[in-house]
Amino acid sequence: MLSRVRLGLGIRRRMVKAPLDPARIAWSFDIYSWLAELEAGHWVLDIGSGEGSFQWACLGCVAALDEDPKSFRNAPDRDPSSYHRVCGRGDRLPFGDHSSDLIICHHSLEHLDGLERVLGEMARVLKPDGRLYVAVPNGYGLCDAVYRFVFEGGGHLSRFAREPLAGMIERTVGVRLARWQKLYSSFAYLRRLMNLMATRPAGLSRRLRRLGRFPWALGAAQWVLYLGSRLADRVLGTDFGVYGWALYFDHGSGAPVEDPPYVNVCLNCGAGHHALSVHRPYPGVYRCKICDRVNPFVRPFRNSA
Numbered sequence: 607m608l609s610r611v612r613l614g615l616g617i618r619r620r621m622v623k624a625p626l627d628p629a630r631i632a633w634s635f636d637i638y639s640w641l642a643e644l645e646a647g648h649w650v651l652d653i654g655s656g657e658g659s660f661q662w663a664c665l666g667c668v669a670a671l672d673e674d675p676k677s678f679r680n681a682p683d684r685d686p687s688s689y690h691r692v693c694g695r696g697d698r699l700p701f702g703d704h705s706s707d708l709i710i711c712h713h714s715l716e717h718l719d720g721l722e723r724v725l726g727e728m729a730r731v732l733k734p735d736g737r738l739y740v741a742v743p744n745g746y747g748l749c750d751a752v753y754r755f756v757f758e759g760g761g762h763l764s765r766f767a768r769e770p771l772a773g774m775i776e777r778t779v780g781v782r783l784a785r786w787q788k789l790y791s792s793f794a795y796l797r798r799l800m801n802l803m804a805t806r807p808a809g810l811s812r813r814l815r816r817l818g819r820f821p822w823a824l825g826a827a828q829w830v831l832y833l834g835s836r837l838a839d840r841v842l843g844t845d846f847g848v849y850g851w852a853l854y855f856d857h858g859s860g861a862p863v864e865d866p867p868y869v870n871v872c873l874n875c876g877a878g879h880h881a882l883s884v885h886r887p888y889p890g891v892y893r894c895k896i897c898d899r900v901n902p903f904v905r906p907f908r909n910s911a
């Protein structure tokens with residue numbers, strides 16, 4: 607009992623008083639590092655883009671591909687001279703051979719049918735020196751399990767583990783894994799579901815209608831999962847808060863590098879933030895750089911940033 611009290615007080619003291627150590631968490635690689643390296647004339651192919659995988663302004667041109675034209679309806683305005691929305695399938699990419707400098711597959715690969723064919727098409731359209739970014743959920747993790755339960759599968763057609771997937775991509779696309787990063791979750795889909803219930807949409811499944819009777823419980827569950835998973839990961843060394851991985855492939859050589867994950871992820875929009883990059887208006891909270899909502903601030907632990 608005494609040790610538990612000491613453990614609890616120790617964590618609280620470190621969380622409240624110890625300053626962040628810029629020497630340990632000063633920098634982390636993410637997709638914006640690659641987007642910033644794009645030059646005029648470069649082409650980015652965003653497969654399964656929906657409204658757009660990232661809010662970015664880059665020098666290259668973007669082809670945002672999605673099978674469902676309805677996914678473009680609520681997309682923000684973009685410069686039509688450099689951002690092109692295209693309806694098409696991942697396993698029949700409507701682009702020429704060796705036409706893409708960077709392919710982005712941001713939480714879309716698990717939704718695509720015919721994985722081998724999709725990867726084969728990526729190999730065809732990627733330039734010989736092109737790069738490939740893939741972010742997928744851990745198909746055996748807590749976040750994906752909750753998602754699959756709430757949305758009764760949620761359209762996830764594939765269930766991935768990191769190393770087998772990375773090996774499959776390397777063999778099929780002809781690239782090598784250069785870097786990878788764990789992605790922490792904010793269980794933001796529960797927030798989106800809670801907001802959706804306020805509009806009382808038609809055509810929901812029986813399970814969603816039942817869950818929708820208690821929208822406050824969805825919000826409460828998100829907070830419990832968010833904070834509880836991070837506390838468990840900090841104290842027990844688990845990965846309950848990790849949603850999946852970001853995988854970065856190129857045509858170089860050498861062993862892959864693991865980059866520090868961002869443990870602060872917006873409860874509203876799901877964007878991850880480096881702990882030293884966020885504005886913290888009050889102790890214990892930070893403001894999301896994407897949607898401006900205030901979130902609880904979690905001190906980085908283990909190798910997180």
Ligand SMILES: [Zn+2]
Nearest residue numbers: 872875894897
């Ligand atoms: Zn946000």
